[in-house]
Amino acid sequence: MWKHSVKFSFITNQLIIQRAYLQKYAKAIYKWLRSLLSDISLILPKSIIQPSNSKSNLNNMVSSYFLAQSLPLIELDKNTIAKIPMSVSDAVLFRHNAVYIVAGGLTGLGFETVKFILNNGGGHIVILSRRNPNTEMKQQIAKAMSEKENTKIITISCDIGHYADVKKAIDSIQKIFPNIPIKGVFHSAVVLHDGILENLNLSLFEKVLSPKVNGAVNLHCATLNQKLDYFVCYSSVASFLGNYGQANYAAANSFLDIFCQYRRNLGLPAQSINWGALNIGALNIGVLLDQPQVRNILQARGLLLLSVPEIHEYLKKCLLLNNTQQAIVKFDFKLIYDSLASRIPGMKRRLFSLVNEYVNNLDDKNQIKRSKVNTQKSEEYILSLVSELTSVTLGDITMSSLMISLGIDSMLAMTLQQRVFEEKGVNVSVVKLLDPNTTILDVGSWIKENSSDEEKLTEKIILDTKL
Template sequence: MQNQFKRATRLILEIKDVASRIPQHVSEGILNVSILRESIKIEIPSNMLIRKDSAYIVIGGLTGLGWEVTKLLAARGAKIVISLSRRFPSEVENRRIENIKRIRSTYLWHKKVDMAKKEDLDCVFARLLRNLGITKIRGIFHGAGVLRDTPVKRLTTEMFDVPLIPKVLGTWNLHRVTENVDLDYFVMHSSIVSLLGNRAQSNYAAGNAFMDAFAHYRRSIGKAAQVINWGLLSVGMGADQNIQAINAMNGFYALSKHDIGNAMNCALITNKVQFAVADLNTSLLGRKFEKHLESSHIQLHDGHADLVNALPEHMENKDQSLQSWVDFVKLCAASILSVDQSEIKDTSILLDFGLDSQKAIELINYLFQSSQIRLAVVYLMTGKNTVTDIAGYFLSKLTKEDATCDDDFISESPSSLELHYFDLYESDSNNPHFTITLDFTASWELNSAEKWKTSLLNLILINPELRTIFQKTEPGQKRADKRKLVLDIEDVCFDFFKVSSNDELQKVFKEVSKFDPHVDIPIKVMFWNSPTCGALRLILNHCCIDNGSV
């Protein structure tokens, strides 16, 4: 499809070139093309991006960014999406595959293969081509990636190769096995690290830089190729809230799933060979790079003191307790930052001693190992909180003096009523007041489990409340350390149980009706059919659904 648009562009330019050589005195009867410019852009219409009769291959298509691409392709009407990875799908991933088929009418295949082994890749592609028959492969989306973050001074050859192999060898092998395939897309997912750098990710940056250069190489030989340099994403490796918080302090903000989808559409429509997508605070980044240059003399430190037994003892006097925690924080920070403890004052800000994101993680882990209190990352990385402030955070957690009430704290936090039902769940998960049960009978014409499952998935699709779970957060981030999260329909794990009789329905109901609101959506269904009618039982979790909603 892109080749057709390229040919159209070349044709228009040829017309302009011919017209420019026509003498002025005979131009009266000639089509006027003087308004054309060589910079004219012909973009693929959004509704023509994905062919509905074709197949598309996504490397790592069941997790992270690959899964977002798979969902986009299915939503655009791809006939078949093929995921390739080094492992078999999990139970959750198999449910997602089923969701794609029911909701999007797209077939999702998965094949296990190591991208670094050309012979294995050849065999998989040969089988795919046989199974696809007349269906053509029209796109490759390559997002394989592995991290092995290590400062350059500590890197070994083996460490350097770990992120390099899927990026370099995987890309080259995909290029080789698709040499004779007429592709609309050959999209490689690179990272903004290859453009901006990261002192702990030189190996990862090198692998992504290869992808960047390879996209230009493929274009130079007339083949489809694009590379997208992604910034921090809210999926995959960047889904961890600690990682997001640390990066935000450094000027990198996580792109939402919505942002990722929009960026993918934009990249495919414009067809630029290289496309960078990131949410950055450039002024903060500039200051960060300057600080890195100033602190480049800091030596790496390989060992830390044994801090486990240094935890402050509880004291009745609040001031004495606070000072004990101040001394404890100093001790931990001095070990991590390789400075003398006497250099760190009560009013010191740890960023001034060379604290970066990697050392912040180490310090958080050491403090947690000793105290079993998880320090919020923002307290370390904002540059506003002193050692005394950090100590006060620990003391407030012990004395339960945390009265956070700002807008960010309230946003996406559970309501008071939802927390009430959480209390019921945590005190007794079998509490009958935690669930609502509704029974229906279905006539013979509707007596089909498959029809009901598809219909209920569509019901869940149009009702976000039925796709809501409560994600655990870092202490103090949200009310009761829980955040309401609405899942995409493809990510929903919908429990639909078929039983053989009414007696069996009653027998297994008690076990089926158990919910974990952190992972389970608030609806489960039991179905029993007979030659004349069917019985449908909806079990609803009170955390998200009240009687009025029903």
């Protein structure tokens, strides 16, 4: 209607300010806006739209927020959607006036997460653990709080594998901090029981799966009425690379990866982080770092150790990127190829884009290397190789010599396995090499039975020549 040269237009915001509607009627809306301002140049600003990242704003916000790399901007005149990059360089990850839960926060990566939250603005942290902190751990907690003013860390005894315990813990948190919202959950709990697959029964699977699987579901259900900013599950590189003797652990972590997809589909925050080898006293793939032999085995497989500063740096990047699943792993690509990718076609395909040129060159080199050793009989080859690796003279080794009696340990077994595969194209099981009853003859026969037709043809030609 018109009155005193003033035109009023009524807009149903709930209908119009929606992406689908704007996309469909963008040009019509643009023409309508132009008609309203026929005498005025219409300039639609294209600027970065994002909430303030200042500490004061984050502390006073009540509703939950999601961190994102970009936001959509619909250009009405072109009927297109552009991605506006968000500035995250000065982002404050955590609010001081909020509670963050760290399940399994008394050891290793869990306690590093506690310190990480404190160092990035968090003021109230609750550690859920099945056991109470010992004297040393209490001192570490007190030290962490003393380094940050007005911060509080409490521990609550809780088995997150049982929903009743988790619900009770959440109720306790709300009583302890009645006016402070729970804004984040970090699931770092883990139980390990390694063993080859044929030795893992149902109870051993349940033992390892319970804290990971039941824990994630219970934390999810108990916090559904909380407006969380973070729900972060600590998974492992074992879920997509695998790790010898850890089928149950790999399965548990694979569940976490998929469960975070499920939460995202519900419109809830969730991130799964696949950690590699960590230099923090205990590795997320289930072995202790204070054992030099373990460290050597990991490095022989191409998994390099992440230091504490690197852990904090990449954890921050992950939270800012906010992808559903991310891996934080440091690889030596030559070794990872030798130990895994060269033998497992699926693994080679996964890593191919990262190491394309290297893989192609290495394949050619391996072909040349194999062609040189394939003229050697399997028994002679394994005798020579074992002598080289163990420094035992050939005169002291016979075909009936036990591998273990020659000093073949887990490290040497992995090296032997790698050399045989590179030079003969045969994958010999480490379990077989470490079997106390395995002899040089057994390994030689295994190589011969599984060698390429080229070696068998060579042996046939030699035999025919002698005849």
